[in-house]
Amino acid sequence: GLPTHVRIHEVGPRDGLQNEKTVVPVEVKAEFIRRLAAAGLSTVETTSFVHPKWVPQLADAEQLVPMLDGVEARLPVLVPNRRGLERALALGVREIAVFGSVTESFAKANLNRTVDESLEMFAPVVAEAKEAGLRVRGYLSMCFGDPWEGAVPIARTVDVSRRLLGLGCDELSLGDTIGVATPGHVTALLAALGEAGVGAERLAVHFHDTYGQALANTLAALRHGVTTVDASAGGLGGCPYAKSATGNLATEDLVWMLDGLGITTGVDLGRLTATSVWMAGHLGRPSPSRTVRALSHQ
Ligand code: HMG
Numbered sequence: 001g002l003p004t005h006v007r008i009h010e011v012g013p014r015d016g017l018q019n020e021k022t023v024v025p026v027e028v029k030a031e032f033i034r035r036l037a038a039a040g041l042s043t044v045e046t047t048s049f050v051h052p053k054w055v056p057q058l059a060d061a062e063q064l065v066p067m068l069d070g071v072e073a074r075l076p077v078l079v080p081n082r083r084g085l086e087r088a089l090a091l092g093v094r095e096i097a098v099f100g101s102v103t104e105s106f107a108k109a110n111l112n113r114t115v116d117e118s119l120e121m122f123a124p125v126v127a128e129a130k131e132a133g134l135r136v137r138g139y140l141s142m143c144f145g146d147p148w149e150g151a152v153p154i155a156r157t158v159d160v161s162r163r164l165l166g167l168g169c170d171e172l173s174l175g176d177t178i179g180v181a182t183p184g185h186v187t188a189l190l191a192a193l194g195e196a197g198v199g200a201e202r203l204a205v206h207f208h209d210t211y212g213q214a215l216a217n218t219l220a221a222l223r224h225g226v227t228t229v230d231a232s233a234g235g236l237g238g239c240p241y242a243k244s245a246t247g248n249l250a251t252e253d254l255v256w257m258l259d260g261l262g263i264t265t266g267v268d269l270g271r272l273t274a275t276s277v278w279m280a281g282h283l284g285r286p287s288p289s290r291t292v293r294a295l296s297h298q
């Protein structure tokens, strides 16, 4: 069966914008987030407290977060280490995400660490965040395939998933960073995680749409009991440290499918589409989302 409600974890302002070459003004970012919340998105991932040289687009995190006072949504931020957690706590952030990798190649490229070293880096971050009453998500990249290493064995993804959750994360988001997964692979991974004691209620799925499989993969995950789905308004996105990572599953494409299935999300598709069209104007190119294009005649 399918769930009756899905929580969309909107990642546009973070995953969507982090790959943009031209720095988007902080006022535009704040307006983007306010509009996404006003369109009914209950979770809007805001920014990352990472090294500003690694992701220059998000170097304005200290300016952005205080501009969001009064926004009625959960506003998580990415935090890789203690320095990032200190910065987030100083601004009163209530929800963070650490982000690991199944593969050594991406752990090195994205975090300058081995898989083991990155888990060691996250352990005190998760512990301190939980102690401070924060909600903590664990992201795991390259759960299906890796641009340097090729196909990723399910057993390895299950192993790193258990270790990351074991640090005390409330939720684990399974990332198909380069968009190579197909529905059979998704079903097999979720089944293997279930056998290893990781139930769908603690999982989210994070699909990039490189090969046009993101919606099909999402449907497979919903059938397996997953009810939290990551998506990016307008299909913006990509990861600067993974070649061949294109945009995330577009939130509008996801909402079109869920509306059609009678699954509630709380999102107003018209307001969301208008937001993506507005953002596309700022970025200077049309949205890659098929639904945005269809609804807006872009
Ligand atoms: P490093 O160079 O190993 O850092 O980078 P370090 O620990 O050796 O520290 C070096 C210097 O950086 C020190 O300063 C630190 O204070 C400073 P110094 O003493 O030399 O003056 N520093 C920081 N400054 C500000 N904020 C911080 C911070 N940390 C250290 N948080 C590091 C290690 C983790 C910092 C770096 O690799 C990094 O910032 N990586 C972030 C990469 C990133 O953001 N990638 C995109 C997000 S992941 C993604 O998109 C995938 C996802 O969407 C899921 C999917 O699709 O798969 C989530």
Ligand code: MG
Pocket (backbone or CB within 6 Å): 015, 175, 177, 206, 238, 239, 248
């Ligand atoms: Mg991503």
